[in-house]
Amino acid sequence: MLFSIFRYLLAVSSMVFSLFAIGVSPGYTAPLIGSYTDKVPVGDIVPGADSYGQIRTDIPVVPALKGGTVVGWVFLTSDFVSTTGYSGKPIHTLVGIDQDAVLTGVRLVKHSEPIVLIGIPDSKIKAVTAKYAGLDLKAEAAAGGSAHDLDIISGATVTIMVIDDSIVRSGLKVARALGLGGLKEKTIAAGPVKIVDPDKREISDWQTLTGDGSVRRLSVDVAQINEAFRAQGDPKAIARPEPGPDTDTYIDMYLALVDVPSIGLSLLGEADYRNLMSRLKEGDHAIAVMGRGRYSFKGSGYVRGGIFDRIHLIQDDVAVRFHDRQHARISQIVADGAPAFTEMDLFVIPADSGFSPVKDFRLQLLVQRAIGAIDKAFLTFDLGYQLPQGYLKTIAPAAQAGDTGQPASSFAATSDEDKAAAQALWMRIWKDRKVDVAILASAIGLLTLVFFFQMQVTRHERFTFWFRIAFLVFTLVWLGWMQNAQLSVVNVLAFFSSVTTHFSWDAFLMDPLVFLLWFSVAAALLFWGRGAYCGWLCPFGALQELTNRLAKLCRIPQWELPWGLHERLWPLKYMIFLALFGLSLYSLDVAEHYAEVEPFKTAIILKFQRAWPFVTFVVVLLAAGLFVERFYCRYLCPLGAALAIPARLRMFDWLKRYRECGNPCQRCAKECMVQAIHPEGNINANECLNCLHCQVLYQHDQKCPVCIKKAAKRRRFEVQTGLVKPDAASNAPAPAE
Template sequence: MPDREKPSRIIRGVIIWGLLFILPPSCLFAALPASGIEARYPQVRQFFPDADRFGPVEGEAPAAPVYRNGAIVGYVLRTQDIAPIPAYSGKPVNVLVGIDLEGRITGAEVIEHHEPILLVGIPEQRLFDFTRQHVGKSITDRIEVGGREAEGSVSLDAISGATVTVKVVNRSIMRAARRVAEERGILETGADTAAVQARVREELYQPADWVQLTGDGSIRRLLIEREEVEAAFGGTAGEGRGISTGQPECLPGEPCGTFIDLYYTYLNPPMVGRNLLGQREYERLMADLGEGGHAIALMANGIYSFKGSGYVRGGIFDRIQVVQGDQTILFRDTDYQRLMDPELEGMPEFGEKEIFIIREGYDFDPGRPWQLELLVRRQVGALESVFTTFTAEYETPEAYIVRPAPAGPAPEAGIWQSIWADRALDIAILGVLLAGLTLILIFQDALARRARLLVVLRTGFLLLTLLVIGWLFRGQLSVVNTFTFVNALRGEFRWETFLTDPVLFILWTYVAATLLLWGRGVYCGWLCPFGAMQKLANMAAQRLHVPQLKLPAAVHERLWAVKYLILLGLFGISLQSLATAEVYAEVEPFKTAVTLRFQREWTYIAYALALVLISAFNCKFYCKYLCPLGAALAVPARLRIFDWLKRHKECGRPCQVCANECEIQAIDPIGRINVNECHYCLDCQVTYWDAHKCPPMVERRKRREKAPEARAAAERMEAALGGVRPVTMGKESS
């Protein structure tokens, strides 16, 4: 993350924010100087020390031309504008890149990132140093991240513990630079039309065994001996370390010198997939893949696991990747299946047998060669590692595919589309949760009459919000998101900026709709992971009979204003610098408690835990008094269309049952619900329908219970009078 800026800049930001409300817009914008890329990013001068000037950013692949003596000598670009590839955090790492007219990278500097892994023991400087390794490299180079240089490739030192991040940075730089070079004629595209992808021949199938499929190249092999690994690390800090020196004896049943004996194949052709998996499993896999999906199988023996354990911690397999052309395909835990009970005759036993899915968004072409890359890492210190990469080639046998003729230009798939494809399961689960919440809100009256059922549903949903939406999907909204949106409206608005994180985009869309229908309480009371954490802590405390502390009404109402003041301060800072606002937005404990799951410096953890502890005594203390996101949601919530929280005319005059029970204290003494503060827990609606607690409902129940007795007494009196009804209320019954 960017460094903290000086207080003077923060003060200027607050002043500018104030001017937005005081001066007419025309005066304000006239006072701001026009700023080009040089004014915004002074480091571009280091990329081109002899440049006379820098032109405006332009083009489909946005870049600013660099001039010397009136002639263009290069271009400056931002990777996020051209190749916003999500990194470990799910958001792109934005890199400022300079290229000259020969396709050489003249500068590369990280200008923005959101990588939480770099906040846990890995200095940011390591990322900056890695990025600068690209300087002097050609955009046509084949770059290997980690390991030693081989023929036809250039190696860059990786960062131990941040492998995924640095690979994404490398891919972003190279892809963005190539796009700019192709558009400006520095690099030839090689063809005027996009080649149509090859198609797998689904009708081609014949029974085959292991010998046949390995013999014709359908199944390939990567055999790495221990001596090869030692040689690869020779001359590095990893020489003489690692698994090979720690295994003086061979593993039972393994060749003595084997590091890994890996077989790999492309499963979509029936000749391979159906023979290997069997017809039923093959058809199930193809149905799961859908149109545009692909699958590869990896099977291995040896002392080295191609899976590793990184996917358990971070959800990404950090030892393998597939490379095709200029795209690198990484695999997440959602792209992985076990290869169970293979049916291929003659196939040997393997210790590891797995299937990996290539999602549709990657634009994988079965008719083009691809490479399987195996990363081997050796620890050389507490936080230091060195890497080497072993590459294996694969080309689908020509008999298995059909190559259609080119059909003309084809649009390139958007980066966000591939991200959505990768997170299809997350999106589906989130959709189910939001649909369930919508049903709860629609049928709230019926559920409020069934208090126990509502308690079970609400508690279960809060657990899902914390565990699934929060800790699993990292779907915690932040006030910084609102600042990003406002800044996008003030500048160049692009939907792609917000579509790169599907979970956050869907949540914000749902929140926007519910703000108009129900108010801010739907998010704050049901969908906020940190809010759910506080509420669950308070529920547990009440079960343990922990005394609850309720502030006096006068103090409570004045503390409401604190979160609005925090929001105004952060908003003013964001107008000057969004990065600085993000630093001060640490007043939100969301990143610590939800995004990083408490894996952070102890000061941040102590702050977040203190807020959770306070909420055990005063329900959702942070949400009520300190949360700038809640304040930001309360502003548009004033446009709420409907009022679906029912009230009796006796509420507040004189009845105070709901007001006394409201843990958020959102009901005033005269019975009105403050929708700007209400968290829509529906507790007051349960009381509203409770015929044993709500005084008006109790009175109605008693009248209903007395009605049969009154009728029976009247009938007895009528019988005693010989069938003549008694006079009632001045009228004689006939």
């Protein structure tokens, strides 16, 4: 029996864990460009070309032919770089390039960014992308990828930056590999090389650090920022100058490379520096950014999307954008004489970014100014950084083939490198989020104890009620709105889409909280069915129930649908799930689009910050839930339907019932919040949300007729035996109707 349970749990866990990640196939991955060349005419990418050639075997590029002669090349950005945006997925852009390293055409062919979902037309993003035609990569190579101006769309800052980064970096790789425009691949020098001296650990004060360039500064006052927007020439931005005295500080920002021992120890102190270095993996680096003034270099975008959209690091054609998982706050700057800052933060530069601490780099600051209700104007400022030579030492290079002038770049990492990088990344994420993991694990553990000892817990009606309210508030506020840990039917569809590929554990270990939730779902399907998640750990379910509680306090009438109608509405959610599943067999993208029938993204992930049709849809569902408790969960939720199907394998029945339940007593059936109890008394496990209210009634000596009769019989016995006086027995409650 135990072996069967264990084997089942492993099988269900493997299935459920994979519900939210498409596995990455190990080994060689075929170039993706072949999937898009038949969808875009070659003349749209390389004007004058009349046909595509064959994909090269050494580089994933396709020649653009005119009468059989090569007139340009076509490539897909995601074949060369894996820069991701809010969605966590690469943005696929088809790019044409001529023999002089000038882009001839750019077409955005696929993305998973939520820009359309927040009211920005997809056509607007495609129009901005198309403007990259004519970009001269020779100038970009000379300027480190910043010879052009970004055309940023308000509300899609990160998406535009990611598109820009992927076009420029992949274009430079292609141009160098093909020798276009005289560009050549970078080579590894054969002579002595410089590295950071790990033994140099001198402590310096603030004046010394800023004086020798260990800490670099960018200072902009009100007059300078207003002049910069005037020089840009946007009349709307000019009409809205920054108010206040010209000499007021707009932003005073400082930058330092703090994984360098002397700099890190001087700024952070021994304890914080040691903590930083224990967090960094081999090859990682870290910068400290400190600021004060009116303008924040962090902003608030990272709170919603997890990406810091106001700063990014640039070194040659390497661009590093920082995510919240690469960020930590600095408690204090310990260097003597350091000024007071309003913002002090650490940002980790990952090892696979290609960053070198011995080369010059710059931190680019994006400054925005509101020029309308939603429109903004943008400027960029660069804070350059060069590590002082005193922190470096020269060593002889190791005797390797790559040290003799061999090309240093490659187009795609090997599967082993990808696997190692992915493993290092998820391990770092888990370490960074260990507090969040501990909180959720504790909550799941507490809920598990409640389920195992439900009879003891539900003896106390008031305690059970307030415990449930508190847990639902935790689920909605912390798990949902703060951590965005909301499961979705899209995860289920992704699983079925991935059955033809090899599964990778690394892919779904990237989100620790979602991993723990799916593990709890796997266990719950065996022990309690879908109700453990749907009734307790679903943030949108918690939102529905809490708003309904408020409605009851406001004496809003509650509607109980006739049993016949109620029972016939149950299949709706299964029909919705099957329709989405059928669409996913045709196209996962189409299915994900129609999965907007789930209100989770609007209400929980984006916190109602979406276009009005989506918000209206959620408001209508919540309004229905004010009158019919858990309306969406009862009749429309495809995720609930998807979980109910494997929940049929549930091996235990924990909810206690009397023979009298349903005949004649209907108390539990009438008080069940989702009407999951049939008139004849049995509980429909597919619909039950495990709220435990029926177990409260099961033991209630003033509401359950069976308990009341037992209590009355016990009192009569006590009176007859003289254990209590007859007056005490007369106070016994009458059986409930």
